[in-house]
Amino acid sequence: MAFKNSIAWYYFSSPKNFYPMAGRLIPWFWALSITLLVVGLYMGFFVAPTDYKQGESYRIIFIHVPAAWMSMLIYLVMAGYAIIGLAWKLRMAEMMASALAPTGAMFTFLALWTGAFWGKPTWGTYWVWDARLTSELILLFLYIGYISLQSAIDDPRRAARASALLAIVGVINLPVIYWSVTWWNTLHQGASVSPGMEPKMASDMLTAMMVMTFAFWTYTIAVVLMRVRRTVLERENQTSWVKALVGAPKEKSSEGEKQ
Amino acid sequence: MKTRHKRMAFILVGLAGLAVAAGLVLNALNSNLALYISPSDVKAGNMPKGTAFRLGGMVVEGSLKRQDDGLTVYFDVSDNVETVTVTYTGILPDLFKEGTGVVTQGKMTDGLFRASEVLAKHDENYMSPEVAEMLEKGEKANQAAAAAAKASY
Numbered sequence: 001m002a003f004k005n006s007i008a009w010y011y012f013s014s015p016k017n018f019y020p021m022a023g024r025l026i027p028w029f030w031a032l033s034i035t036l037l038v039v040g041l042y043m044g045f046f047v048a049p050t051d052y053k054q055g056e057s058y059r060i061i062f063i064h065v066p067a068a069w070m071s072m073l074i075y076l077v078m079a080g081y082a083i084i085g086l087a088w089k090l091r092m093a094e095m096m097a098s099a100l101a102p103t104g105a106m107f108t109f110l111a112l113w114t115g116a117f118w119g120k121p122t123w124g125t126y127w128v129w130d131a132r133l134t135s136e137l138i139l140l141f142l143y144i145g146y147i148s149l150q151s152a153i154d155d156p157r158r159a160a161r162a163s164a165l166l167a168i169v170g171v172i173n174l175p176v177i178y179w180s181v182t183w184w185n186t187l188h189q190g191a192s193v194s195p196g197m198e199p200k201m202a203s204d205m206l207t208a209m210m211v212m213t214f215a216f217w218t219y220t221i222a223v224v225l226m227r228v229r230r231t232v233l234e235r236e237n238q239t240s241w242v243k244a245l246v247g248a249p250k251e252k253s254s255e256g257e258k259q
Numbered sequence: 260m261k262t263r264h265k266r267m268a269f270i271l272v273g274l275a276g277l278a279v280a281a282g283l284v285l286n287a288l289n290s291n292l293a294l295y296i297s298p299s300d301v302k303a304g305n306m307p308k309g310t311a312f313r314l315g316g317m318v319v320e321g322s323l324k325r326q327d328d329g330l331t332v333y334f335d336v337s338d339n340v341e342t343v344t345v346t347y348t349g350i351l352p353d354l355f356k357e358g359t360g361v362v363t364q365g366k367m368t369d370g371l372f373r374a375s376e377v378l379a380k381h382d383e384n385y386m387s388p389e390v391a392e393m394l395e396k397g398e399k400a401n402q403a404a405a406a407a408a409k410a411s412y
Contacts, residue, residue, distance in 0.1 A: 049387030053354060058385060087267040123378045124352030128362075130294040168274065172281040183285075185293040185315055187362050192383040201385040 013092045015232045016241050022225040029222035036215035043208035060118045061205075065193075066213040068111035070220060071139060072174055074104035078146075079171045082164035094160035095235065097167060098150055099228035103220050105143035112136060123187055131180035132188035135173055142170040156235050295362045298341040306367065314343060314372055315362040315380065323357050336361060336372070347374040354379035 012018050044062035051058040081097035084090055115133070116126040127133065146163050153159035181190045192200045199206050236242045285292070295315030296306055306312055314336060322335035322344075331348045334357075345363055355361065360380030365373045386394075 049389075051385050052388040052391035054381070054385075061385070083267075083270055087270060088263055122352070122354055122381050124355075125376075125378055128294065128378065131292050168270065169277060171274070172277055176281075176285065183292075184289070185295050185297075187294055187378060187380055189381045190383045192385060200383050202387055202390060205385050 013090050015092055015095070015236050016239070018092055019229055019232050022229050026222055026225050026229075029218045029225070033215050033218035033222055036211055036218060040208055040211035040215050043204065043211060048204045048208045049202055054122055057118060057121045060114050062208055062212050064111055064114040064118060065209055066216045067107045067114065068136070069213060070216045071104055071108035071111050071136070072177060074100050074107060074220060075139060075142070075167075075170065076174060078104060079167045082167040085160055086164045086168075091235065092232075094157075094164070095228050095231045096224070097164065098160065099224045099231055100220075101143055101147050101150075102227070103223055105140060105147065107216070107220075108136065108140040108143060112140065128187045130186040130188055131184045132177065132186045135177040135180050138173055139170075139177060142166070142173060146170070297338040298336055298343040299338055301343050301367065301372075302341040309366075311364055311366050311375065313362055313364045314345070314374075315360070316343075318355070318357050318359060318361050320357045336363070343372050344370075345372040345374050345377075347377050349377070351377055352379040354381060 012021060040062065044059055048059070048062075050056060078097050078100040081093045081100070085094035085097055112133075115136075119128075120126050146166050149166055150159045150163040153162060180186060181188055191197075193206065193209070201209075233242055233246060237246075295313035298314065298316050300306055301314060316336040316338045319335040319337045319342060322333075324333045326332070328348075330350070331346065332351065333344060333346050335342045335344050337343075345365070347363065347365075355377065356379075360382065362378045362380050363372065363374040364376040367373075
């Protein structure tokens with residue numbers, strides 16, 4: 001069993017085998033994501049009850065909390081791929097890490113933005129420099145730094161190595177974000193949902209939030225696979241299989257010019 | 260295979276070193292990372308003197324007093340040990356209520372905290388008004404039962 005798995009792992013670590021597999025998966029993840037998004041938004045806006053204290057403005061959590069979770073999870077996965085890319089020098093892992101970054105940055109921004117809009121009516125301010133908000137902002141800067149560093153170096157292998165180091169160092173920020181509300185006095189409230197604890201939230205609210213989380217999750221997989229397929233074509237454009245895939249119609253047209 | 264393991268070990272040792280460094284830095288910065296200080300800290304004098312700082316705690320039930328101008332308020336902030344009286348002129352956030360958390364920024368003058376900003380601190384509980392009402396009723400019933408039990412002794 002383990003032997004079989006390791007074979008599959010090596011098989012799909014080759015861009016040539018990964019590319020068609022990703023292509024087959026993408027439509028499924030899109031379909032799942034859109035379905036979950038429709039169900040989650042419907043539940044969030046029409047099924048989940050009004051909050052006893054905040055009224056309707058709390059409904060931003062159906063976007064805010066899943067986005068904040070995704071911002072941290074994507075960074076963790078990205079750093080994981082960065083480590084694999086560094087240690088095993090796997091091109092596919094390097095490409096996956098760089099494909100995850102823009103989506104992670106987008107979710108971080110979404111979490112900060114929706115948080116600001118929730119903070120104004122609830123706390124009375126858009127922004128406060130407490131540990132939770134500041135560390136989440138640092139996460140956004142880490143993503144932006146990672147993307148910039150990668151695009152600043154022309155050689156893709158060197159770019160991947162340098163940015164992988166940055167991604168790995170930045171992992172330190174994740175526990176700080178996660179536990180900031182318990183370690184220090186913050187304006188941001190503690191976690192309503194955390195492992196090994198009874199959720200401090202009405203069950204309809206929790207269900208809607210979890211559905212939205214899976215919607216964001218499947219969206220991320222779909223969009224990252226699309227992005228990584230493009231990167232594969234760019235970085236592997238010297239190989240015969242990519243040439244056969246994209247070069248074929250071009251050769252035909254050049255033949256046509258000759259005639 | 261050997262070099263891969265070596266590289267992996269290198270990364271892991273590096274990460275462990277970073278984690279220790281970050282832990283030490285965060286520990287050293289501990290007091291600066293706190294957004295606010297408690298009334299106990301204020302009473303003990305552990306606060307920046309002469310400059311503005313943030314005070315956080317619970318608004319004491321029944322302590323909110325509004326002046327005739329309709330904008331100036333007085334209320335007590337407590338951490339269940341010490342209490343500091345706060346005055347503020349301006350519009351309070353919607354969630355500001357007696358018995359809930361608050362973070363205020365201002366200066367301490369003559370034992371009175373003059374706030375320039377008042378922020379409501381929200382807690383992690385989300386529920387429908389019906390459930391909240393039920394919980395409150397249950398709480399009251401419990402208290403009545405406890406009182407009755409005491410009276411019967």
